[in-house]
Amino acid sequence: MIAAAASTAAIVLAGCAGSGGSSSSNDKITLTVTTFGTMGFDKLYKEYEKAHPNITIKATNIDTGGNAQTDWQTKQAAGAGLPDVQAVEEGWLSKVMQVSNSFVDLRDYGANDIKSRWVDWKVKQATDKSGRIIGYGTDIGPEGICYNQKLLAASGLATDRASFEALLGGANATWDTFMKVGQEYKAKTGKAWYDQSGFVWNAMVNQLPEGYYTKDGKLNVKDNADLKARWDILAQGAAAGLSSNQTQWDWGKGKAFTDGSFATFVCPGWMLGVVKGQVESAGGDASSGWDFADVFPGGAANWGGSFLTVPTTSKHPKEAAALAAWLTEAKQQVATFQAAGTFPSVVEAQSDPGVTGQSDLTKFFQGAPVGEILANRAKGVVAQYKGPDDSVIQEQVFGPSIQQLDAGKANGEQAWNNAMTLLDQLVVNK
Known part of the structure; x- marks a missing residue:
């Protein structure tokens, strides 16, 4: 009973x-x-x-x-x-x-x-x-790339979503290719390629099998060759002027999304609503040209x-x-x-x-099949283990060094060393 x-x-x-x-x-x-x-x-x-x-x-x-x-x-x-x-x-x-x-x-x-x-x-x-x-x-948060179709077309690099995806390498897209295309865009237009380096770094870290912590919970930053290699790519991009040096989460009430300040943006699914909201805050709409592409440097990633x-x-x-x-x-x-x-x-x-199917987001992003793209980008995604100080490391350890890179106040090696100093202060010896 x-x-x-x-x-x-x-x-x-x-x-x-x-x-x-x-x-x-x-x-x-x-x-x-x-x-x-x-x-x-x-x-x-x-x-x-x-x-x-x-x-x-x-x-x-x-x-x-x-x-x-x-x-x-x-x-x-x-x-x-x-x-x-x-x-x-x-x-x-x-x-x-x-x-x-x-x-x-x-x-x-x-x-x-x-x-x-x-x-x-x-x-x-x-x-x-x-x-x-x-x-x-x-x-x-499966990730694709938001890009401004109008800006890419005007640069002569890509005329539509398919050509943009191919430009980045399609299924074989890498961060090296992403930065190389960014340099071509910068040379043709004089404008930045992405809004700021913080979101790019976050994406780079998230797609690794292990990020700031190993799967068994051990700190995994110092002497991490995978992290350092990606940091070097990020630093080279910033040094080449590919970052618009925007303040994270503050795009001048959306103006930076409508005035051509940058042409690409890292977009997990939840960020699509942010992009749409920023554009509309600045008085823009679908005609502002933002699109969503089924491509991501380095493969599947979750943010x-x-x-x-x-x-x-x-x-x-x-x-x-x-x-x-x-x-x-x-x-x-x-x-x-x-x-x-x-x-x-x-x-x-x-x-x-x-x-x-169709949605307001589909209409806004130039008819992009948003749901289908995200479902495709979700294939192969397995969420990375996040340790207790993961957000501290992202925002307070690497955040200041990323700002130094974008502002041209430190090169890659200097900025990395500065981050390691903060890691010791804020995480290792706290």
């Missing part, structure tokens, strides 16, 4: 999780949600409230994943102020895993019964060493991706888990893709016509 009761309970919980659930009473409750960037949930909150009249959703969206991490860490340390549903970015998931017991084990609310919903590595990322599943996956978690401080963990599960159902993930270009980690959603 006990085993039968447990089985029945699991079925009930799974049903709640899969359908969006409902409160065990008609008491009115408020669920707080903290997200970041452009996740595409806004309209879905209203839909959920309509289907659950006793639930009000109070959503807070923080501008960037880095600022969201700071917000979470501050509240986590204080033991207060955390929302019912906390979005977590892949880059700081390892820090969350260090305190995974402070997040609800979603298996208690049916996670095991729906885990086949996601690509398997997404579930593994959100599973702690004790086997607890603490997050439901939203998007993954980012998020999870929805439920902190144990939530007063409504059942309802919070149900909301998180509903937001990551295939139908809702298709809707977030259409709203923000966030490519789903949910398998069923990846092949849905709402992802593979």
Whole structure:
């Protein structure tokens, strides 16, 4: 009888999780949600409230994943102020895993019964060493290249998407080729090739089998020949004037996307909505010429991706888990893709016509089959292990040196050595 009761309970919980659930009473409750960037949930909150009249959703969206991490860490340390549903970015998931017991084990609310919903590595990322599943996956970040079709055509280097992809080498595209083409573009136009070196470096690191940490969690920066070789390529590009030296996440209210400041941009799926938003902020639209190409130097790469978690401080963990599960159902993930270009980690959603077919993003990016391109770019992607100080290394260790490269204040060797000094100060000897 006990085993039968447990089985029945699991079925009930799974049903709640899969359908969006409902409160065990008609008491009115408020669920707080903290997200970041452009996740595409806004309209879905209203839909959920309509289907659950006793639930009000109070959503807070923080501008960037880095600022969201700071917000979470501050509240986590204080033991207060955390929302019912906390979005977590892949880059700081390892820090969350260090305190995974402070997040609800979603298996208690049916996670095991729906885990086949996601690509398997997404579930593994959100599973702690004790086997607890603490997050439901939203998007993954397969990468392609955004480029301005008008600018490339005017330079005489490429007239359309197919010729641009071929220009970079198609399936055999390399970073060396990317920089070589950039130098040709610079010679013909006098303009920069990409917006700034930080995003390029991030992409270079992310596509390695192991990045700043080895798969078993050991720091992997100093004496890393693969990292150093890519750094040298990056430094050569900056020295050649290929970077527009833009400030990360600040493009002058989108003006740099419309005034020809640069011609290419590193684009994981979630960045497509950012590009569209920046262009529109500057008064532009599809006629501004931005396109999305099925090509990426060095092969498959993943940048980012998020999870929805439920902190144990939530007063409504059942309802919070149900909301998180509903937001990551295939139908809702298709809707977030259409709203923000966030490519789903949910398998069923990846092949849905709402992802593979026409959308506002398709229209904006010169008719590019955005969903099909991202599905193709996702082939071969396996998320890299991110260690506890991964974001610190990216932003605070290499960030200043990248700015030095772009500003011409240091050569590659000097900038690398400066980064190693910061690594010792901020990570190794902290």
